[in-house]
Amino acid sequence: MSNDKILSVDEIRGTLKKMKEGVKKQPGLMKSTYRYLDAVSGYVERIANAKDEGAWVASHGTQQPLEILEAMDVRGVFNEFWGVVSDIARLESVPEAMSVSASLGTPGEVCSFFRNMDGLMHVGKWPRSDMFLYAASVCDNVKAFHTLGRRYGIPSFGLERSFLPYTAHAIEFWKNEYKRLIAFLEEQTGKKMDYDRLKDVVAKSYRLTELHLEIDKLVANVPCPLSPECFSATLVAIRCWPGTQYGIDFLTEVRDELQERVNNGVGAIENERFRVLWSTFTPFFDPTLMGFMQKKYGAVSVADMLSTWRVDENLQANWMLDPDDPLGNLAYRTVLAPGNCQYSTGVDVATVLSDKCRRFKVDAAIFQNNWGCKTGAGYGPVIKDELMRQVKVPTLTLHSDILDHTFISRAEIESQMDSFFEMVEASKAYEERRAVA
Amino acid sequence: MNAPLKTLNALNEMQRLTSPFPESVAVKEWKATGRFVIGWFNPYIPEEIIHAAGMLPFEVTGDNEPVQMQGAEAHIYSNSCSKIRTCWQLGLDGKYDFLDGYVSTHMCDQDMRLYEVWSYYKRLPFMELIYAPRKRTEEAVQLYLADLEGFRDRLSQYLICRIPDQRVADSIKLYNRGRELMMQLYELRKRDRPPVTGAEAVEVSKSAARMPRERFNALMEQLLDEIKRSGREIRKARRLMLIGNDLHNTTQIAALESTDAVVVVDEMDIGIRRAWGHVDTKLPPMEALARYYLMGRPVDKHTWNSDERLAFIGEMAEQYKVDGVVSENVRFCTYLGWDKFDLKKQLQERGIPILELDLEYGHPGGAQMKIRAEAFMEMLETRVA
Numbered sequence: 001m002s003n004d005k006i007l008s009v010d011e012i013r014g015t016l017k018k019m020k021e022g023v024k025k026q027p028g029l030m031k032s033t034y035r036y037l038d039a040v041s042g043y044v045e046r047i048a049n050a051k052d053e054g055a056w057v058a059s060h061g062t063q064q065p066l067e068i069l070e071a072m073d074v075r076g077v078f079n080e081f082w083g084v085v086s087d088i089a090r091l092e093s094v095p096e097a098m099s100v101s102a103s104l105g106t107p108g109e110v111c112s113f114f115r116n117m118d119g120l121m122h123v124g125k126w127p128r129s130d131m132f133l134y135a136a137s138v139c140d141n142v143k144a145f146h147t148l149g150r151r152y153g154i155p156s157f158g159l160e161r162s163f164l165p166y167t168a169h170a171i172e173f174w175k176n177e178y179k180r181l182i183a184f185l186e187e188q189t190g191k192k193m194d195y196d197r198l199k200d201v202v203a204k205s206y207r208l209t210e211l212h213l214e215i216d217k218l219v220a221n222v223p224c225p226l227s228p229e230c231f232s233a234t235l236v237a238i239r240c241w242p243g244t245q246y247g248i249d250f251l252t253e254v255r256d257e258l259q260e261r262v263n264n265g266v267g268a269i270e271n272e273r274f275r276v277l278w279s280t281f282t283p284f285f286d287p288t289l290m291g292f293m294q295k296k297y298g299a300v301s302v303a304d305m306l307s308t309w310r311v312d313e314n315l316q317a318n319w320m321l322d323p324d325d326p327l328g329n330l331a332y333r334t335v336l337a338p339g340n341c342q343y344s345t346g347v348d349v350a351t352v353l354s355d356k357c358r359r360f361k362v363d364a365a366i367f368q369n370n371w372g373c374k375t376g377a378g379y380g381p382v383i384k385d386e387l388m389r390q391v392k393v394p395t396l397t398l399h400s401d402i403l404d405h406t407f408i409s410r411a412e413i414e415s416q417m418d419s420f421f422e423m424v425e426a427s428k429a430y431e432e433r434r435a436v437a
Numbered sequence: 438m439n440a441p442l443k444t445l446n447a448l449n450e451m452q453r454l455t456s457p458f459p460e461s462v463a464v465k466e467w468k469a470t471g472r473f474v475i476g477w478f479n480p481y482i483p484e485e486i487i488h489a490a491g492m493l494p495f496e497v498t499g500d501n502e503p504v505q506m507q508g509a510e511a512h513i514y515s516n517s518c519s520k521i522r523t524c525w526q527l528g529l530d531g532k533y534d535f536l537d538g539y540v541s542t543h544m545c546d547q548d549m550r551l552y553e554v555w556s557y558y559k560r561l562p563f564m565e566l567i568y569a570p571r572k573r574t575e576e577a578v579q580l581y582l583a584d585l586e587g588f589r590d591r592l593s594q595y596l597i598c599r600i601p602d603q604r605v606a607d608s609i610k611l612y613n614r615g616r617e618l619m620m621q622l623y624e625l626r627k628r629d630r631p632p633v634t635g636a637e638a639v640e641v642s643k644s645a646a647r648m649p650r651e652r653f654n655a656l657m658e659q660l661l662d663e664i665k666r667s668g669r670e671i672r673k674a675r676r677l678m679l680i681g682n683d684l685h686n687t688t689q690i691a692a693l694e695s696t697d698a699v700v701v702v703d704e705m706d707i708g709i710r711r712a713w714g715h716v717d718t719k720l721p722p723m724e725a726l727a728r729y730y731l732m733g734r735p736v737d738k739h740t741w742n743s744d745e746r747l748a749f750i751g752e753m754a755e756q757y758k759v760d761g762v763v764s765e766n767v768r769f770c771t772y773l774g775w776d777k778f779d780l781k782k783q784l785q786e787r788g789i790p791i792l793e794l795d796l797e798y799g800h801p802g803g804a805q806m807k808i809r810a811e812a813f814m815e816m817l818e819t820r821v822a
Contacts, residue, residue: 110775111771140739140771378517378554379553
């Protein structure tokens with residue numbers, strides 16, 4: 001079996017550097033595009049250079065309190081993000097890594113974020129990892145961390161979290177799991193946690209949350225000032241750079257540019273016909289799809305589920321309950337944080353998204369039914385029905401694979417979008433929204 | 438090959454009482470007295486609590502007839518476990534309309550989604566979701582215990598009557614007796630010529646979760662007595678172990694056993710785990726339940742650390758002197774998917790051949806399965822030769 005197309009860490013680094021230089025010369029892009037690619041590239045660099053810089057590396061899944069890692073000089077490799085970065089750098093890498101995974105007997109029905117990791121580990125192209133960290137979430141695939149840890153002799157730690165962690169005993173348990181995580185990290189690294197440093201990291205992380213929500217308010221404007229090339233900026237900041245000054249500087253720059261565009265009435269495109277919500281993942285498997293949608297249908301991606309904070313009536317996600325209790329704050333943060341508040345019932349997720357539809361003036365939703373995602377397969381129809389019931393927003397269900405571009409062709413997607421947007425435009429709800437606008 | 442098997446009257450009675458599926462004779466008799474039936478979906482629901490409330494715990498499953506799932510797929514997409522789609526289709530078709538309540542755990546996300554779909558599209562008067570921990574630690578026991586206490590509280594409110602500890606303790610004794618009797622049947626299957634087929638054993642196990650436990654225990658006593666008196670024996674050349682997802686369609690097992698082989702042990706939740714061990718009667722009853730259900734049974738697929746699961750399979754294979762293992766994974770079962778590689782490796786190290794069947798839940802044991810089973814038997818024969 002050929003592994004030629006599977007990207008190594010160094011190949012990803014090289015490609016991202018070239019892309020960064022490339023956008024400098026490309027006209028029409030948001031100024032923040034360079035900074036966005038720098039954030040992606042910098043994340044990869046930090047992982048690649050960890051050993052030389054005396055830092056540890058932990059490959060991990062969702063729901064991790066990354067601030068704890070930051071405070072202990074442990075650099076995270078978010079396994080889902082690594083798949084996305086691979087797609088950004090070379091689309092052919094993931095399918096080939098997954099064929100390696102299949103050759104090991106891993107079923108093709110499990111999530112491709114994990115099959116990609118499985119394949120990369122087998123061929124020795126996964127970033128060198130000192131440990132694996134994972135957490136109970138809705139995703140059952142996290143069992144893979146223990147399985148792969150056993151296979152490759154990498155120690156692992158799983159955080160147990162109640163599905164609905166809102167009772168006193170459940171949130172207390174979750175916080176205590178963080179203490180056990182710290183004990184594990186201390187054992188692995190031989191370092192003691194510096195709680196003053198952790199407080200500082202947590203404070204920076206909270207500032208990042210505030211910036212994210214400021215950006216949300218700007219993006220909700222009509223026309224939407226956010227272009228596809230920077231759509232994932234907030235997600236990258238929150239998932240890759242929490243608790244760092246770099247993350248704050250990055251989002252500050254993005255916010256300032258968006259403010260300027262709003263002030264000048266600059267939108268992603270001139271004639272905004274449809275405002276789209278991605279009610280689950282964005283199309284990682286096809287990085288140019290959002291641009292294509294804008295061009296062909298005038299459909300601007302304005303919001304997505306993964307970048308959604310669970311906000312209060314003042315549009316705040318106030319998780320800093322007690323500055324002297326960093327672990328308590330973090331335990332609560334995880335419950336509100338983007339990509340984590342989806343771990344709930346479909347009705348609850350749809351209610352959060354419906355609120356977002358109202359604020360972002362959404363006309364249509366696209367639900368990516370990711371082949372390997374049992375959560376999506378289970379709650380997709382409920383979310384679709386609730387978005388229609390609560391805010392009269394219709395949904396296109398796109399059966400796809402989150403990372404594998406060979407699963408569904410662009411022609412098939414185009415054919416489905418042709419009829420979907422035609423239907424949206426002819427709907428009474430759309431007419432009413434446009435009349436108000 | 439086997440001579441005609443002697444009829445087991447107790448098994449026939451179990452099947453009569455649990456037919457037609459699911460709203461059976463036993464269910465109708467129960468409902469006729471005005472009492473409630475609570476459906477439960479996965480093995481982290483202590484039936485004892487429902488029983489202590491004076492209700493009938495009924496395991497929500499499919500059965501021996503395949504189910505067309507197109508209706509269900511309007512609410513749960515087809516890239517999900519066919520067991521949950523089957524059960525939801527039965528729910529949509531009104532087959533479970535006799536249920537007064539439904540309780541599940543977040544042991545597996547797909548189980549949870551079935552709970553949610555049921556709650557959203559066809560809500561029942563009582564619905565409850567419990568968290569089943571993925572770790573086996575003291576802290577996890579406490580987390581689970583708190584959820585079980587919450588379940589008892591809400592069931593008490595539904596009943597408008599507190600479910601006291603003593604009632605729970607009485608139910609524990611009853612269920613412990615049932616486990617003891619089921620385990621006796623497993624012990625008999627260690628014989629060179631076991632008294633029941635694998636398909637029959639699963640029919641027994643299914644009955645346990647579909648009728649009042651008092652009645653089941655009485656029939657189990659009768660069944661063991663009949664076996665003892667009749668000298669019933671299955672004479673087959675090969676002994677098999679069945680592992681993986683629960684198989685409620687016993688025609689699949691019967692198809693395997695239509696070859697010169699008999700299933701003598703399994704690793705299923707509806708099989709040996711249902712019979713395994715006992716709840717500690719010296720502990721406070723709710724704590725005892727939490728400890729038993731989380732720590733007292735062989736590790737299952739959903740526990741992150743599956744080392745013990747893999748070891749248990751190997752140990753049972755050796756104890757029951759099996760010639761081969763048949764692994765039945767329902768497609769889209771993430772948990773089992775991640776165990777496949779290491780399971781195969783471990784069995785290879787023990788010198789035990791494995792047949793991997795990835796089926797849709799509830800599909801009948803058709804020609805394709807028979808062909809694969811026959812090829813596996815030929816391979817086993819070659820090894821012996």
